[in-house]
């Protein structure tokens with residue numbers, strides 16, 4: 482089953498449970514958002530609650546939050562790339578260089594996660 486199929490199936494299931502499809506789309510992936518019976522907006526693809534923007538201030542916060550999430554994704558993919566490369570190198574200097582970069586990236590990831598956590602205090606995602 483592809484992830485698209487999975488998302489569609491999940492959305493259908495939620496709609497059967499009383500959620501409604503809205504005109505809003507997810508700022509991260511563009512998938513139409515569902516409004517859950519609790520009144521919260523939810524992206525089935527990202528599997529997270531999405532804050533629908535209502536004011537300029539809220540919009541700024543949401544933009545920052547999703548910006549940070551994008552940065553985190555980039556940093557994470559670099560970490561994965563580097564760790565694959567690290568597995569291939571044998572020269573001690575190369576290993577050292579990769580290790581330093583990896584450490585920096587992991588630190589950055591930790592900081593970004595902390596920032597996202599602080600930003601998201603008022604809006605908790607789905608507990609999975």
Ligand SMILES: [Zn+2]
Nearest residue numbers: 507510524527
């Ligand atoms: Zn999404």
